[in-house]
Amino acid sequence: MYAVVDIETTGGKYNEEGITEIAIHKFDGHQIVDSFISLINPERSIQPFVVNLTGINNQMLRNAPKFYEVAKRIIEITNDCVIVAHNSQFDYRILRTEFKRLGYDYKRETLCTVELSKKLIPELDSYKLGKLCRALGIPVTDRHRANGDAIATTKLFQYLLDKDVKKEIIKSAIKNEPKLQLDPKLNDIVDALPTKTGVYYMHRADGEIIYIGKSKNIKKRVNQHFTNSSHKSKKMQSQVATVTYEITGSELVALLKESEEIKRNKPLFNRALRRTIFTHALYSFIDKDGYINLKIDKANGKENPITTFANRQSAKSHLFRITEEYHLCQKLTGLYNTKTNCFNYTIKSCNGACMLKETPEEYNKRVKQVITKHSFENKNIIILDKGREYDEHSAILIENGIFKGIGFYNLNYQINNIDVLKSLITTMENNRDVQHIIKSYLRRNRVKKIIEIPNS
Incomplete structure (x- = not known):
């Protein structure tokens, strides 16, 4: 299955x-079975x-969705597909860059119709799409607009598929990650690992930990x-003697354990991760x-932030989301620099705080909801998530806004007493990185349940 892609951009500096x-x-390979076409607000x-070339201007994109709003659809429609584009290196780089800004590692195989055309039709003077x-x-309509060029590329690709009878060039043109043969010793290590979520530890022959990582699939990650x-990976491969692991079930617990274990053990190959992660x-x-x-603003370590980001x-993407969700004023969230009203007030999405038409009391109620949702300050909660087995939950304890530790309990034993649940918690260190991990995870993922502990 293929996903034929065409992207128009703002232009500007590389990346x-x-x-x-x-x-x-x-x-x-025969017909289009699904399509996604959209303008995007590039912010x-x-x-x-570029405006002269495509006809797309800033005014046209004011109400267009932002990339994070369509990212899930892009992942879904390209899932298990080879990305096909005319100069795929450009389109694939732009896609990966946008997903990287959201903290997502987007990877697909690619095919370039420029390269394929040069191999299958070598006698042409030009390989520009038009x-x-x-x-x-091949008819082309709406040139230099995404859908017009994507339709043309699809028809061109169909032509090239027909031209390549044995499909040998198509297969060889797919950009795969190299499949390397494992050293037998490393192969044995991978075979013994589980496919579950947890933390893994790479050891030298003397038992020294040289690398700590976490994954939702330990076997797959270690195999990678x-x-x-890469130079770093080859050095690790030459030194590793065995890999041990801890199953956590919960990715959040794995992230917390990974952070603490790296700070505690200071492994040789985790130097980059010892620094603050936001x-x-x-x-x-x-x-x-x-x-x-x-x-x-930049995290300064002096002020107490509401929440932190990588x-x-x-x-900025998150602030745009909460501004829309809570009908906040773009001027008062720093997203629209103006001395008069914000843009949202013009389209009646802002109640007029920027023009003093909404009272501070009414406006501040919604801002406080944002702060309460995203901040742990003075909060007493237990975050319940997946356990290591199907009949178990993990528990993460926050007391007075401070992370206390994690624990596990069996679902066959109903725990109604918070003190009993607290007794199952293994104490861990609270620091800025841990606070960031928990807050950012809860922004992006669901957990089983969050229990508020009443003040005693």
């Missing part, structure tokens, strides 16, 4: 472009020459380490008119 329009046609300005289609009698050809934070302050303002882009 700083934003998507303005995307078209994806799921193609089974940045379009270069003038000229190539004209030479082959052992087949990776750079930006969401803060609040009250302005001269009595409104609670929100702002994104980078500025993910912080």
